[in-house]
Amino acid sequence: MREFDFIKAISKKKSVFFNPVIKGIGDDCAILPFNDTHDMIITADSLCEGVHFKKSYFSPWQIGAKSMAVNISDICAMGGIPKYAVVCIGFPGKTGDKYIEMMYSGIADFAENYGIDIIGGDTISSPQINITITVIGLVEKSMALRRDGAKAGDKIFVTGFLGDSHAGLKVLARKGNKKLRDYEYLPVKKHLAVSPRFFEARALLQSGLVNSCMDVSDGIISDITRICDESGTGAVIYADNLPVSYSALKIGADNHEDAAGYALYGGEDYELLFTVAEKNIAKFMKFAALNCVNASQTGVITGKKGIYIKQGAKIHKEDNKKIWNHF
Numbered sequence: 001m002r003e004f005d006f007i008k009a010i011s012k013k014k015s016v017f018f019n020p021v022i023k024g025i026g027d028d029c030a031i032l033p034f035n036d037t038h039d040m041i042i043t044a045d046s047l048c049e050g051v052h053f054k055k056s057y058f059s060p061w062q063i064g065a066k067s068m069a070v071n072i073s074d075i076c077a078m079g080g081i082p083k084y085a086v087v088c089i090g091f092p093g094k095t096g097d098k099y100i101e102m103m104y105s106g107i108a109d110f111a112e113n114y115g116i117d118i119i120g121g122d123t124i125s126s127p128q129i130n131i132t133i134t135v136i137g138l139v140e141k142s143m144a145l146r147r148d149g150a151k152a153g154d155k156i157f158v159t160g161f162l163g164d165s166h167a168g169l170k171v172l173a174r175k176g177n178k179k180l181r182d183y184e185y186l187p188v189k190k191h192l193a194v195s196p197r198f199f200e201a202r203a204l205l206q207s208g209l210v211n212s213c214m215d216v217s218d219g220i221i222s223d224i225t226r227i228c229d230e231s232g233t234g235a236v237i238y239a240d241n242l243p244v245s246y247s248a249l250k251i252g253a254d255n256h257e258d259a260a261g262y263a264l265y266g267g268e269d270y271e272l273l274f275t276v277a278e279k280n281i282a283k284f285m286k287f288a289a290l291n292c293v294n295a296s297q298t299g300v301i302t303g304k305k306g307i308y309i310k311q312g313a314k315i316h317k318e319d320n321k322k323i324w325n326h327f
């Protein structure tokens with residue numbers, strides 16, 4: 001079973017709640033009522049050795065920091081502010097004390113940088129390193145940026161560059177010469193050192209102009225599919241407008257591959273993917289410029305279901321076999 005089918009199956013089973021829930025399964029975070037001014041948002045993500053990272057090219061500190069960063073990215077995807085974390089960590093008994101200490105420093109340093117308090121967790125022995133973190137945050141009442149608000153005609157935007165993380169992974173996985181060329185540093189950094197889009201996310205929330213939003217963890221095609229599933233819409237992605245960096249283009253060429261493919265189907269960029277109604281585009285562009293939100297328009301939401309890719313004058317249905325599949 002594919003990951004998304006599995007999540008759809010469990011969300012069908014969980015449509016009745018015993019307790020107050022504003023949004024359950026289906027968004028970057030669950031949303032719960034908190035007080036008169038704020039809602040509480042909760043997310044959980046796991047990083048597993050051999051699936052999400054290899055010890056050969058991640059330092060223990062980077063493993064810890066990334067496991068916290070990907071959770072903060074989900075809080076940012078809702079426009080919220082992270083507050084608390086629960087950290088569950090598993091590692092083989094033979095792992096050195098220094099290694100574990102550095103890994104935990106990565107988690108704790110990243111949390112401290114965002115003013116997050118680690119309030120609990122669990123430690124177990126496991127065959128590989130495995131870190132699962134739950135982050136709890138707050139967001140202004142009823143203001144959370146959700147996946148389910150996209151409307152037909154909305155323009156699709158993405159912050160920063162897409163495909164760099166996948167390009168960086170290509171470099172890290174290279175056999176033989178490991179020395180980095182100048183243009184390889186930024187993509188490698190994007191893969192190893194995730195930087196959640198906190199400032200951009202808060203600006204998007206404050207603009208009041210964003211209909212839907214999520215963070216790009218699995219590539220724009222996979223992730224726009226999730227916005228569309230939640231919103232009951234379709235989308236056309238403009239392949240010619242994808243924000244692909246000079247570095248990713250060079251790394252693509254080195255590998256005889258089109259870097260647009262890294263942007264469409266590569267994962268782990270942790271940029272923000274969001275939509276704005278067409279009538280608000282001029283206002284939004286002005287707001288984005290004043291608030292230093294670097295966003296590119298890369299598509300449109302459609303009333304017709306299905307995800308299409310427009311390249312030159314041609315439009316074709318996306319090839320979902322290429323979607324990153326964890327199973």
Ligand code: ADP
Nearest residue numbers: 007010024025026027028029030044045074217
């Ligand atoms: P993200 O990529 O933002 O972390 P996911 O694709 O992992 O989001 O998850 C999509 C939705 O499915 C989220 O609301 C998440 O909480 C929910 N989800 C994922 N796995 C499970 C599970 N095993 N049980 C319940 N809910 C889950």
Ligand code: MG
Nearest residue numbers: 028074077215
């Ligand atoms: Mg997410």
